[in-house]
Amino acid sequence: MSTTQETPYLFDPANWEFGAAGSIPSFIVTHLYYTGLALAIAILIAVPVGLYIGHTGRLAFVAINAGNAGRALPTLGLVSLLVTMFGLGLIPALIALVILAIPPILTSTYAGLRAVDRAAVDAAKGMGMRELGILLRVEIPMALPLIISGLRSAALQVVATATVAAYVGLGGLGRLLVDGLALNQYDRVVAGAVVVAVLAIVIDLVAEGIQRLVVSPGISGRALTRPSKSFPTVSPTQPRAGTASAG
Structure with a gap:
């Protein structure tokens, strides 16, 4: 009996050799690249459009319909359609993943x-700030x-769906699924x-850490949960300093 039959694919040291x-x-690196x-x-497309719609209030139906379409779109079916248009390779998989990522970022x-x-926007206008300054410094x-949160949602969806790249002849973690099914090696599947599930969890934890760094505690609400160190609390039954006790 061979080593690969005795040892599950995930725990075989030969399958974890870097390079x-x-x-x-190597599959993880390729998967992260896609x-x-x-x-x-998706960020270059969706964020400017979302900022424009949110700031001006115009074309709000675009953001709403994009969110609904994103939830109803079958990614594998879209990849199959794009393959008939562009052939095998990176283009159909990349277009499908970008279309998948745009709705949560945009909405x-x-x-x-x-x-x-x-009220904050009106106060900024009252201080004489221009529209671009209000957008960049207030909104x-x-x-x-x-x-x-939209970026985190898009990242999770894309990292989980990037396995479809294997169906168009590319690499990534999808190769383990496709090749495993083709060879009846279910330990590879x-x-x-x-690995895809663990990778998604790690990416979400990293994104959460970045969010804690870039978002002001006052905006995120963390400032409200921090105990105050400047003003000690006084128990209702404890007499205040300098006050004579009764009797």
Whole structure:
């Protein structure tokens, strides 16, 4: 009996050799490349459009319909359609992933700006700030929690769906799923599913850490939960300093 039959694919040290072609680390690097490229393109498209819609209030139906369409769109079916148009390769997979990532980024950016307190915007206008200054210095900082939540949602969806790249002849963790099913090596399929899930959790934790760094504690609400160290609390039954006790 061979070593690969005795040892599950996920725990075989030979499959974790860095730099080796066909190893799990090489699949992870390729998978992250597809994910990062798709997210970067989606951000360049969706964030400016969401900022414009949220700031001006115009074309709000675009953001709403984009969110609904994103939830109903079958990614694998879209990839199959794009393959018939562009052939195998990176283009159909990348277009499908970008289309998948745009709706949550667009809708969260729009919703974040529309949720900004109008009193803060009016105060900025009263101070003589221009529209661009209001957008950059007031609305975007206050909308960051929702904007980043949309980015986190898009990242999770893309990293989980980037496995479709294997169906168009590309690499990534999807190779473990496709090749495992083709070869009836189900331990390879399980390894691919587990690594994708762990990778999604790690990406979400990193995004949460970035959100804590860039979002003001006052906006995120963390400042309200921090105990105050400047003013000690006084128990109702404890006499205040300098006050004579009764009797």
